[in-house]
Amino acid sequence: xxxxxxxxxxxxxxxxxxxxxxxxxxxxxxxxxxxxxxxxxxxxxxxxxxxxxxxxxxxxxxxxxxxxxxxxxxxxxxxxxxxxxxxxxxxxxxxxxxxxxxxxxxxxxxxxxxxxxxxxxxxxxxxxxxxxxxxxxxxxxxxxxxxxxxxxxxxxxxxxxxxxxxxxxxxxxxxxxxxxxxxxxxxxxxxxxxxxxxxxxxxxxxxxxxxxxxxxxxxxxxxxxxxxxxxxxxxxxxxxxxxxxxxxxxxxxxxxxxxxxxxxxxxxxxxxxxxxxxxxxxxxxxxxxxxxxxxxxxxxxxxxxxxxxxxxxxxxxxxxxxxxxxxxxxxxxxxxxxxxxxxxxxxxxxxxxxxxxxxxxxxxxxxxxxxxxxxxxxxxxxxxxxxxxxxxxxxxxxxxxxxxxxxxxxxxxxxxxxxxxxxxxxxxxxxxxxxxxxxxxxxxxxxxxxxxxxxxxxxxxxxxxxxxxxxxxxxxxxxxxxxxxxxxxxxxxxxxxxxxxxxxxxxxx
Ligand SMILES: Nc1ncnc2c1ncn2[C@@H]1O[C@H](COP(=O)(O)OP(=O)(O)OP(=O)(O)O)[C@@H](O)[C@H]1O
Ligand SMILES: [Mg+2]
Numbered sequence: 176x177x178x179x180x181x182x183x184x185x186x187x188x189x190x191x192x193x194x195x196x197x198x199x200x201x202x203x204x205x206x207x208x209x210x211x212x213x214x215x216x217x218x219x220x221x222x223x224x225x226x227x228x229x230x231x232x233x234x235x236x237x238x239x240x241x242x243x244x245x246x247x248x249x250x251x252x253x254x255x256x257x258x259x260x261x262x263x264x265x266x267x268x269x270x271x272x273x274x275x276x277x278x279x280x281x282x283x284x285x286x287x288x289x290x291x292x293x294x295x296x297x298x299x300x301x302x303x304x305x306x307x308x309x310x311x312x313x314x315x316x317x318x319x320x321x322x323x324x325x326x327x328x329x330x331x332x333x334x335x336x337x338x339x340x341x342x343x344x345x346x347x348x349x350x351x352x353x354x355x356x357x358x359x360x361x362x363x364x365x366x367x368x369x370x371x372x373x374x375x376x377x378x379x380x381x382x383x384x385x386x387x388x389x390x391x392x393x394x395x396x397x398x399x400x401x402x403x404x405x406x407x408x409x410x411x412x413x414x415x416x417x418x419x420x421x422x423x424x425x426x427x428x429x430x431x432x433x434x435x436x437x438x439x440x441x442x443x444x445x446x447x448x449x450x451x452x453x454x455x456x457x458x459x460x461x462x463x464x465x466x467x468x469x470x471x472x473x474x475x476x477x478x479x480x481x482x483x484x485x486x487x488x489x490x491x492x493x494x495x496x497x498x499x500x501x502x503x504x505x506x507x508x509x510x511x512x513x514x515x516x517x518x519x520x521x522x523x524x525x526x527x528x529x530x531x532x533x534x535x536x537x538x539x540x541x542x543x544x545x546x547x548x549x550x551x552x553x554x555x556x557x558x559x560x561x562x563x564x565x566x567x568x569x570x571x572x573x574x575x576x577x578x579x580x581x582x583x584x585x586x587x588x589x590x591x592x593x594x595x596x597x598x599x600x601x602x603x604x605x606x607x608x609x610x611x612x613x614x615x616x617x618x619x620x621x622x623x624x625x626x627x628x629x630x631x632x633x634x635x636x637x638x639x640x641x642x643x644x645x646x647x648x649x650x651x652x653x654x655x656x657x658x659x660x661x662x663x664x665x666x667x668x669x670x671x672x673x674x675x676x677x678x679x680x681x682x683x684x
Contacts, residue, residue, distance in 0.1 A: 179241070180205045180369035181226065181257075183337050185237035188221055190571065194594040197393040198235070203338070203369040208360060210401075212400045213413055214603040215575025216561035217390040219260055219373050221464075224299040225342045227259040228252030239338075242514050258336035262343050262373070262574045262601070264323045268316035273298035276330045296473025299618040301329040307353035318345055321348050321464040321511050333361075339363060343574070345379060346668065349629030350463045350664065357383055375575070376630075377406050377605050389413055414449075414605040422636035423615045430455050430485035432490065433592050433623040434475065439484035444470040444649040447484070450593065457614065457624045461631065461640025464558070467647040468627045470509060472594045475625070476508040477501045500529075505591035509581055509598055520570040524562050526553040527569050527580055531588050558583040558613075559606055575601045579610075585612055589622065596627045611637060614653045631660040645669045 182202040188195045196218045203209040209642055211219045224230050228246035236242055239255055246252040273295050282293040298311050306323045328344055345353055346395025360383055363370055372384055377488045380387055381401050388413040389396040396412045434452040437653050439445055444467045452458050462468050474477040484494045488504055528551040551565045558579045562572055567575060578601050599607045614624060628634050633640055641653045643666040651666045
């Protein structure tokens with residue numbers, strides 16, 4: 176008798192130019208959390224999409240409860256009790272939260288009218304279980320990515336499937352949401368569900384997973400029981416070498432005032448925000464989902480207007496900034512939502528990389544293809560972007576490689592101020608280290624970086640100063656030496672005001 180809930184045998188899948196999966200075996204037991212880990216482009220999402228009926232394998236078998244099965248569509252996989260939370264958020268922006276959760280499966284009244292009260296009631300229960308507070312009537316377009324991710328999770332749970340795949344569900348959530356997610360996973364486990372969990376945060380794997388399968392370049396390196404191994408072992412299996420976990424040493428360039436915010440307010444999301452940013456420093460911005468961090472970034476970049484207050488860039492007052500004027504003033508913005516505003520998906524790697532530096536690859540009015548090619552080949556090498564060629568459309572790159580593209584695009588214009596919203600989200604451990612080095616290189620050359628991040632080790636390890644936001648306000652400023660995860664969380668949850676407890680001193684150190 177086969178006790179596996181699902182078993183995948185010798186699965187292979189090729190895409191033009193890449194063998195994404197090469198004879199991969201994978202299985203998951205009922206009541207087990209099985210993690211899939213590996214570098215960007217290792218084949219994790221492809222393996223999941225095969226099980227979800229998105230792709231058909233070129234070779235190999237899928238067995239559900241011991242019985243060979245194949246699916247020709249995601250719907251068919253769903254009908255076999257398989258549900259997936261995709262890495263890229265897949266919601267319809269124009270619909271409400273509740274409508275998205277039950278899209279295509281709306282509870283119906285007679286004559287097939289949608290039973291709205293039931294729809295809203297069931298959505299409310301689901302989100303309640305997840306412990307998230309989101310307005311069910313809100314349009315998804317108006318929500319941040321973390322909230323969108325929680326809706327994706329609610330949607331997958333509403334299917335009451337037996338096999339639940341989560342492709343980096345935690346990439347954008349932190350704190351309370353992450354705890355709720357883990358609580359839910361544990362209860363699914365108790366109910367005998369099979370859970371497949373992809374994450375780049377190795378600590379998480381040890382917290383939640385029973386086993387982990389490591390993929391590298393489309394091949395299965397091995398499967399380990401998390402209780403029996405240590406973190407460095409998994410990292411070595413993933414990247415093929417040992418990695419030190421330290422952050423690159425701080426090195427500051429020349430320090431002059433780049434940006435000043437004075438009593439900046441916007442609607443209910445930014446409340447009297449004031450601070451300064453200096454050249455050559457990394458200002459970390461910590462806070463929970465909904466604290467106003469992304470709103471702050473958008474206001475500085477001119478993506479949203481401000482109601483009150485002033486913003487000075489290079490000591491000049493900015494009036495009615497737009498993203499366009501910001502870019503020409505030397506401000507870059509790596510957004511948290513790579514699927515939406517980071518890249519032009521139907522264009523090639525080469526075209527995307529050169530979009531922000533067109534003047535450098537143009538002579539007169541013509542884009543010089545040769546220059547474009549040299550430039551993008553260099554970028555691909557420097558940032559370790561995995562793509563079969565620079566002519567590949569970016570929509571076919573793995574999630575992490577798309578993120579690297581966005582970083583490469585902005586870092587290469589050497590902005591005076593670079594705002595990075597969750598810069599290493601979805602990035603594998605090896606590439607993270609490279610990105611940290613690049614950030615240090617930039618600050619050494621004088622760039623000021625505002626880094627918004629939910630990963631507290633990264634905030635503490637990389638920032639020269641740390642601002643903690645709560646409910647639209649800056650609640651405190653810490654220097655990295657006095658910051659601990661607990662202290663940041665206390666301030667971020669509003670339990671301790673820490674009202675500018677060290678403001679002004681942070682620089683003295
Ligand atoms: N639809 C597609 N067309 C062409 N190539 C693809 C397609 N989907 C994936 N690939 C390629 O297959 C390989 C594996 O990609 P996959 O998305 O499975 O990686 P991943 O392990 O999920 O990475 P990440 O951590 O970055 O999400 C990559 O080289 C990717 O570029
Ligand atoms: Mg992926």
